[in-house]
Amino acid sequence: MGGAMDANRKSRKHHWVVALALALPLSAWALWHLPALLGASSENMEAATGIVASLAPATPGARTANEVALIGDGPALGMHLEEADIAAGRIGFDDVLAHGEQLFTAKFNRFDGQGRPAATGTGVLRDPEGQPVFLRTSGPDANACSGCHNDPFIGGAGEVVANVFVLAQALEPVTESVSPDFSNERNTLGMQGxxxxxxxxxxxxxxxxxxxxxxxxxxxxxxxxxxxxxxxxxxxxxxxxxxxxxxxxTSEVAGVDADLVVRPFHQKGAVVSLREFSNNAMNHHHGMQSVERFGTARTGSDDHDADGIPDELSVGDITALTLYQAALATPGQVFPDAFEARRAVLQGERSFDAIGCSGCHVPAMTLRSRLFTEPNPFNPPGNLRPEDVDRGHAFDLTRQGELPRLEATRGGGAVVRAYTDLKRHDLCDDDIRHYCNERVKQAGIATELFLTRKLWDVGNSAPYGHRGDLTTLTDAILAHGGEARAVREAYRALPPGQQAAVVEFLKSLQMLPPGTRSLVVDSRYRPLNKDALAQALGP
Structure with a gap:
């Protein structure tokens, strides 16, 4: 095991190793953390309760003999996972995902370690006195991940009320202003796929x-x-x-940083992996700090944010949260019922390509390997990397996780119909500047550059634009300038009926309810053969 994992084990003496296959009662968790809250030693509490550091897996739903009822308040998160137990296969894949979902939906409270009085949203230390418990602009600004990522279901997008003010979390003193001088207002994106x-x-x-x-x-x-x-x-x-x-x-490098690492997350393309995204978001939005980012090995303290709860999220917790998000369903296409509307979808898809939209919103790219592997070799420091572990994790994106899943290809690959090139573009010019409102640079990226938006969920992820301030697809298209100006003008030159068909096509690209059996469905989510449908409807 690498040095980071050894440090993690040393810093988590008060957390027990994965217990009872996700069946450890919340009351036991609270009992274990009660010493930290009241000032007693965890060693004494261990002697009093009989909880030991290594418990064998039990049947899901089983009760433990040392369970003691907790009456009143307690943590939202009932237990923690250890990375070694996941890697060794002592916890099944479905149980890891279940824990990840719990982390995604839990409304954290102070018993979990919610809040970060002594640290900003980037981890910089500050005077904890008088710091806000919640603050919409600088955070902590949410109770749960699902508080923002919930439309049309858990893991989805968010409407404008869920906007975040990026980079304000780094300010000290904190600011209550939503002025673009202090932060970049961004809409919540869907996590499907x-x-x-x-x-x-x-x-x-x-x-x-x-x-x-x-x-x-x-x-x-x-x-x-x-x-x-x-x-x-x-x-x-x-x-x-x-x-x-x-x-x-590297002066001719375009659409990616000079290090040639494609960063597919955040609207600016600023984050490498789901793991980095999760470590950032847990601290920024909830004040829940992970051991791998803020533990003793990196900061010299097991309670970096001085909220009284040490080692709030284990390495295994972040792995579970990462794998849960990676295993969310794949967006697909929903055809309306009416004959003319179905024909419009197919016609609009052809026009979308003909006028050049597919130059950046590339309809499909192929993965050489259908496996999702964790951790990511491009992770920056403060996020688990392959050299930190003896054994990583992998699952098949075409056979495991939520339905619907990616389409498999011969040779072990898969098709990703995301409608993006994962490249940054400038959509502003002298006349059209809607996407150039930002003033604060994120990760050194020019303020006018944005990652090409994935369109595979655009039909049910309104509102549009990086601020969520565009309420129709037509508005979003017409706001394209700069590199996309010629395509915008080609759209404007279409007859009204063809413009409407392009919009109808985009409306058909949707996140599908988990459990849907096919990526192409009718309005009741029953499978459709798109090729046969196109032949039946004609040109």
Whole structure:
């Protein structure tokens, strides 16, 4: 086990290892943490309760003999998972996902460690005196992940009331202002299909890195500069020039950082993985701090935010939360009932491609491997990485997780119909500047650049735009300028009926209720054969 995991074990002496296959009662959790709240030692509490550090798995739903009823308030999270137990297979995949779902839906309270009085949303220490328990602008600003990601169901998007004020969480003193001088207002995106998106980004990063290595090798072999185009899954990310001395000219790199790591999360494309996203969000929005980011090994304290609860989220907890989000259902397509509406969907899809929308909103890309693997090798420090563990985790995105799932391809791959190129673009020009309102740089990314929005859930993830301030699909299309200006004008040149058909097509791209058996369905979520439907409806 790597050093980070050893440090994690040392810093979690007061948390027991995974117990009773997700059946450990909430009362036992509260008893274990009561010493931290009251000032007693956890060793004494262990002697008093008989709870030991290693318990064998039991039948789900079983009760434990040392259960003691807790009357009154207590934590929302009943237990914690240990990374070693997940890696060793002592906890089944479905149980790991169940724990991840509990983390996603739990309304955390102070018994869990909710709040971060002595730390900002980026972890910078501050005076805890008088800090707000909740503050809409700077956080903590939510009770549960599902408080924002819930439309049309858990793990979905959020309407404008759920907007977050990105980067305000770093300010000290905190600000109550929603002015763009202090933060960037962003709408909540849906999480469906996130496992496929992360793996697609990883593979694309790998292809870009391979091109860089090849150019460097050629430059060193020839003694001459080598300029090479950067292609990943057919998407151009500009070019770079490798020099014989091993240095690089990245001035022509476009749509991705100079390190050539595709970051598929956040509307700016600023976050590498679901794990990094989760570690950030738990601290920012809830004041729930993970051991791998804020534990003793990294900060010198097991209670970095000084809220009285040590080691609030284990490495295993973050793994479970990551795998749960990665295993959420894949968005698909819902055809309306009326004959003319169905025909409009098919006609609109053709027009969408014909006028150039598919140049950035690429309808489909193919994964070489259908496996989601964890942890991500591109994770930045403060997030579990492959070298930190002896054994990682993997599951098949086409066979495991919520239905519906990705379509498998021959050779072990899968099709991802996300309608994105995972590249940043500038949608502003002198006349159209709706998407250029931001003033605060995030992760060093130019304020006018945004990641191409995934459209595979656009039909039921309104409102639109990075602020959620556009209420119709037509408004969102017409707000495109800059790199998309020619496509916008092509849309405007369509006859009204064809414009409406494009919108009808976009409305058909939806998150589907978990358990739906097919990615292409009718209004009652019954499977449809799209090719047969197209033949029946005609041109």
């Amino acid at each position: 996130s496992g496929a998106i992360e793996m697609l980004a990883r593979e694309m990063s790998g292809q870009l890195h391979a091109a860089r290595l090849h150019a460097l090798a050629r430059a060193q072999a020839t003694g001459l500069p080598v300029r090479t185009g950067l292609l990943a899954n057919g998407i151009s990310f500009g070019a770079l020039t490798a020099r014989p001395d091993g240095s690089l000219d």
